[in-house]
Amino acid sequence: MANKIRYVPLYLWLMFTIVLFGFAILASFSTTRGIFTNELFESGLHVSNYLVLFKDMNMGRYFLNSVIYTVSACVGVLVVAAPAAYILGRVRFRGRRLVETMFLSALSIPALLITIPLFTMFVQLKLTGSLLTLVLIYICTNVPFSVFLLSGFFSSIPKELEESAAIDGCGPVKSFVKVMLPVAQPGLITVSIFNFIAIWNDYIFALIFANNPKTHTLALALQSIVQGFTNSGNYAGIFAASMVVFVPTFVLYIFISGKIVSGITVGAVKG
């Protein structure tokens, strides 16, 4: 009896999740009239909700923007964070604690506090208004966490690997690129998944730094489309727009959820 009761909250959560997102998906193929009369498909399936978004609302462009931001920032973070994490995770040197504490302290600085001076800095350096702005912001803000997580991965790689690389005549840079990076690949992937989700779903930095409509992210565009459609009462359109943002991350999540869960566990145990 007590054994079965354990499953009740889980199944309730499952049902609620299915109802929540299931309704949104169904409603996105319906009409506003259908939604309000509780007869979603009385007039058949409506793909037009989606066509409008991509044709008139430029959703394709914002989708592309978000892909550009997310992919280039994820790569950029690795380029900056991996070498630093490698040193912190494997090499003993004077000042190591200081550098480590530094990156850890960045994790507790609220993003809100630094946005104002950062924005001023970007304005003065004339770095605003282009796609590059947000790419830089996303790289910078995700480096400390990535260094923190990756150094754990690097420190768990056996020492013999580098030694044999050194015997084969590899210098430190070459052995890092040719030996360490491939071995640390699972770690690099885990970190990138985290960064991907954080950047794809980001709202704060996009709101502040993407002040040119051409550089808007998908989440930002969704918010203004939703506001517009709410005013004009296009409820089917609201659901369709949300699903354009939701479905890609959901599909990705189905494939990688195991990695996310174990990655957070690693971070939690270390922290």
Next chain:
Amino acid sequence: MRITRSTIALFLLPAVVLYLCIFLYPTVRALLMSFFEIPNIASRMSDWSFIGFDNYWQLLHNSYFIDSAWNVFKIWLIGGIIVMVFAFLFAAILSSGVKGKSFWRSLVYLPNTVTPVVLSVVWLHYIFNSSYGFLTTVFRFLGLDGLADLQWTSDDHLFMSMLIAYCFGSIGYFMLLLNAGMERIPHDFYEAALLEGAGPLTKFFRITLPLLQDVFRMTLVLWTITAINFFVWSATFGQESPETMTPGYYMYIKVFGAKSSVYQESAFNVGAGATVGVIITVSILVISAIINFLFRRQERLEY
């Protein structure tokens, strides 16, 4: 292999420089800005005028700010209780040997991977909708007309509704942290307890909870950081309404301006915005220190 100091420097330099430019310098500068009146975000330092603690004094006498701080306190306390209760419940269930554990764990975590913009839409326009919405339909079906007629998104209930939706999207992360902590407790403890005839509840309260103290402390600190930085939902769910205003979003309005008319008269003092940021940071540090103090331990339990 010998790694020379220049190699160390070469590998560390990009990340360290980035940290100094993006975290250290802006933090110091924000602290400095909080003592100045600054007309515009692009103003040069020569245009700032020093006003000492005026920004702080004015904020503490500004009803918009006080209301927003009160909101964030309610989010921290009420939301914290809801999130922790559910996170504990699910973490305990998942570590009790249910079938399909990794599926359930991913499912509970799923809402955390969805952007708040989408979560706000589905909650606002489906769950809380007063004509075809989920809650109305369910309560109507159960014959609870009083609850079915509740206007979840009216001014009176907007804050509560937002808090419920927000908690739904936050439980998974804290569940994972607590679950990871529970699974690190060695099985021998439970086996020994079983031999002594302890039931599941006794095991939970006598073994799991005490050994989880460190993880729970960390979880509370992380919740404090998340709750006090509350920002996005004020925009996406609350649409800038005063009912859902938090200091974080108030800071944004102070610096970048408001869309809705309510806040326009008090907008634009970049210095005051920085002050809000400093207050947020200090509150996080103080509350975290209090939590760490309350959960301090004379002897560390090693296991």
